[in-house]
Amino acid sequence: KFVKDIIDSQYHKIDHAVAEIKETSEALLKNAKCRKSSERFIVALRTLELVQPSDIEQHLGTITSDLHGKEKEALETEARAKLTNRTKALENARKLSVKLNLPEFLLYL
Numbered sequence: 678k679f680v681k682d683i684i685d686s687q688y689h690k691i692d693h694a695v696a697e698i699k700e701t702s703e704a705l706l707k708n709a710k711c712r713k714s715s716e717r718f719i720v721a722l723r724t725l726e727l728v729q730p731s732d733i734e735q736h737l738g739t740i741t742s743d744l745h746g747k748e749k750e751a752l753e754t755e756a757r758a759k760l761t762n763r764t765k766a767l768e769n770a771r772k773l774s775v776k777l778n779l780p781e782f783l784l785y786l
Contacts, residue, residue, distance in 0.1 A: 684736050688759050690728050695766040697721035702773050709777045718779075722770050730760050 698721045704714040737756050741749045773779070 680736050680739050684733060684740070684756075687728050687733050687736075688755075690724055691759050691763050694721040694724040694728075695762050698725070698766050698770050702769065705773065705777055705779075709779075715779065718770070722767070725763055725767055725770075728763065730763070733760065 697717055701714045701718040701721065704711060705718060708714070733756060737752060741752055744752070
């Protein structure tokens with residue numbers, strides 16, 4: 678149960694950061710000089726960067742080692758979906774950073 682709570686916390690961070698990137702991306706497209714949107718965008722990017730897929734996979738391995746069948750499959754599917762969302766959000770953020778000429782350090786996330 679404790680390990681599942683850790684994974685759920687990581688998933689929540691991913692979901693929140695992805696939503697924040699989407700929201701701030703739209704705002705930055707309207708006004709690229711908006712400091713508040715830019716800061717929120719950067720914080721969301723950093724959050725996604727800090728959520729390490731290897732940690733999630735390791736914790737997931739701990740849980741799924743005792744499970745079989747549909748339960749195991751459901752947890753693995755959920756993990757793949759969350760990590761795919763993370764990767765897509767990072768890719769979209771990089772593209773937006775280039776398009777809007779945001780600070781160079783964002784290009785190397």
